[in-house]
Amino acid sequence: MLEVKNVSLGYGATIVVQNVSMRLDQGEIGCLLGPSGCGKTTLLRAIAGFEPVRAGQIDLQGRTVAAVAQSVPPQLRDIGMVFQDHALFPHLNVGDNIGFGLHRMTKNERAARVQEMLELVGLEGMGQRWPHALSGGQQQRVALARALAPKPSLLLMDEPFSSLDTSMRESIAREVRAILKQAKATALMVTHDQNEAFAMADNVGVMARGQLMQWGNAVQVYCAPATQDVAQFVGEGALVHAKTTPGGQWQTALGLLPAGHPHYATAHGMQVLLRPEHVRVAESGVNVKVRARTFRGSHFVFELELPDGQRVMSKVSLNALYANCERVNIALAADI
Numbered sequence: 001m002l003e004v005k006n007v008s009l010g011y012g013a014t015i016v017v018q019n020v021s022m023r024l025d026q027g028e029i030g031c032l033l034g035p036s037g038c039g040k041t042t043l044l045r046a047i048a049g050f051e052p053v054r055a056g057q058i059d060l061q062g063r064t065v066a067a068v069a070q071s072v073p074p075q076l077r078d079i080g081m082v083f084q085d086h087a088l089f090p091h092l093n094v095g096d097n098i099g100f101g102l103h104r105m106t107k108n109e110r111a112a113r114v115q116e117m118l119e120l121v122g123l124e125g126m127g128q129r130w131p132h133a134l135s136g137g138q139q140q141r142v143a144l145a146r147a148l149a150p151k152p153s154l155l156l157m158d159e160p161f162s163s164l165d166t167s168m169r170e171s172i173a174r175e176v177r178a179i180l181k182q183a184k185a186t187a188l189m190v191t192h193d194q195n196e197a198f199a200m201a202d203n204v205g206v207m208a209r210g211q212l213m214q215w216g217n218a219v220q221v222y223c224a225p226a227t228q229d230v231a232q233f234v235g236e237g238a239l240v241h242a243k244t245t246p247g248g249q250w251q252t253a254l255g256l257l258p259a260g261h262p263h264y265a266t267a268h269g270m271q272v273l274l275r276p277e278h279v280r281v282a283e284s285g286v287n288v289k290v291r292a293r294t295f296r297g298s299h300f301v302f303e304l305e306l307p308d309g310q311r312v313m314s315k316v317s318l319n320a321l322y323a324n325c326e327r328v329n330i331a332l333a334a335d336i
């Protein structure tokens, strides 16, 4: 449905997206995830047709819509868009907002389609309401219904939940995913919030410094980060020094890790990734200082300082005896 091949993009003399390749199949939901300024929005805008490509090409449904010095205008790309601020028309009611892009339909066809979309997004009976009389989440669903109404071949969403309460974002992302799956839509979303990306996407593309570092499902991206950037941006944890043993394992200050454990050649030498669940507080082990504790509802995350000054994190259960200790013993989890 969408194929991005070796695309580079820039503003003036600066290249901000470098040699990115990715594809979305029919019905697939992808998320571009990455820190501010990594180039996510620029890539999304190029797919929509608002930024020219400097190198590479973009194909939609097997047709090249962008290449160097070649660009199909946005309105001819059969793309729907949902923006950060919903951008509903304040002078149109909900039904007219949803029906806005359906000018080629007869009045009856349009009314039927608007009704179908209201049902899809769970807003039956609200067609006569005004946008300002809706909650943020409801406005977002209207924006989604409006973008999906013309049945675009691809839906692009730029930080669609960023104006909603943090507490709502993940549940709305799950809801929107269900709606997109029901509509069999192909969609690409941009976000810097990994919980949103995990709740929404079939596949996540992690970007850093203008490059796509990894494209994979949430479990792959979390458990086997392809690069140091991905390891540091997705999830929590720490990189610690490691040396290979003759058997190919990784020797760390906390013990041995299997050969396949995520490891990276960094500016500080070889390092392995230790997630909080890889480190457990134990009766015996390496004695460390507790630097900070964060309450997470179902557990604590301790930040710990090893004797050599390196920091690691540990997931500690709420009923642990260690809640007030200044020093604890730690060991690697048994099931790494």
Ligand SMILES: Nc1ncnc2c1ncn2[C@@H]1O[C@H](COP(=O)(O)OP(=O)(O)OP(=O)(O)O)[C@@H](O)[C@H]1O
Pocket (backbone or CB within 6 Å): 011, 016, 034, 035, 036, 037, 038, 039, 040, 041, 042, 043, 192
């Ligand atoms: N119109 C523009 N002119 C010049 N530079 C731009 C323009 N828009 C973005 N940039 C620069 O391009 C880089 C990538 O920006 P982009 O908006 O794509 O990043 P992003 O990953 O979407 O970030 P955010 O999450 O903050 O929106 C940044 O360094 C940004 O400053």
